[in-house]
Amino acid sequence: MAKKEKATSAKKARRKHDPFFRYVYGIPENTRDLLQIAQRRTPALRKMLSTVDMATLEPIPGSFSTVGERGEADLAFKAKSLTGGPDAFVGILLEHKSVRKDDVLAQIYRYVFEVMLNKSRSNFGWLPTKAIIIYNGATDWDPIAEFQKEQHGDFNGKILPFECVMVNLVNILDSDCKEQSYEFHWIFVLSWKRVVFFKL
Numbered sequence: 001m002a003k004k005e006k007a008t009s010a011k012k013a014r015r016k017h018d019p020f021f022r023y024v025y026g027i028p029e030n031t032r033d034l035l036q037i038a039q040r041r042t043p044a045l046r047k048m049l050s051t052v053d054m055a056t057l058e059p060i061p062g063s064f065s066t067v068g069e070r071g072e073a074d075l076a077f078k079a080k081s082l083t084g085g086p087d088a089f090v091g092i093l094l095e096h097k098s099v100r101k102d103d104v105l106a107q108i109y110r111y112v113f114e115v116m117l118n119k120s121r122s123n124f125g126w127l128p129t130k131a132i133i134i135y136n137g138a139t140d141w142d143p144i145a146e147f148q149k150e151q152h153g154d155f156n157g158k159i160l161p162f163e164c165v166m167v168n169l170v171n172i173l174d175s176d177c178k179e180q181s182y183e184f185h186w187i188f189v190l191s192w193k194r195v196v197f198f199k200l
Helices: 003-025 028-038 043-049 104-114 143-150 174-179 183-197
Strands: 052-059 072-081 089-097 129-135 163-168
Touching (some): 028 052
Parallel strands (some): 089 129
16 A cells, blocks of 8 residues: 555544544543553553542533544543542543654643633632543654653753643553453454554
8 A cells, every 4th residue: 555545544544533532532431431441551640540539520611622634632621639628620631642743742731721721710720730641553652751851851850730641552451441341441442452553
């Protein structure tokens, strides 16, 4: 298959699956289950969500999706913090990527200030954000490690203004879904693993 035909096929695959990702995981219960499964193979995610009451997960009204040629589907939620007061919330941002995007952290940075808003506050209206990159690409990729290695000095040694964890769906085992009776997610994760091969 020619390079141009391969690229066209990959774009079509992303267009079909990205709206599906948003449709399925726009439902808080489904996102909660997926992240519960992903925590088994991603210790950083487990640590990140340990201070969040995931039972209170709810969509942020007005959150948006940029679905198209780039292959992304953004979902924004908020949930109660387990370490704050009764009115303390955090933002949970899911950013799906099926291809490498070098500007993904800059994209999340923009979303933090455009989407992750606490409208009940007038003085400081941004939610402390925990961003999760859901990745199912054909090559190894860790934008967080790349940032720490290459751009960390640009921030004078400080971290980004949001927490960020990478979840590679390839690392999720079929047994992780089956053992917890998450057959629905097993079908989804398995299909994403298979899609990877069509991008090679």
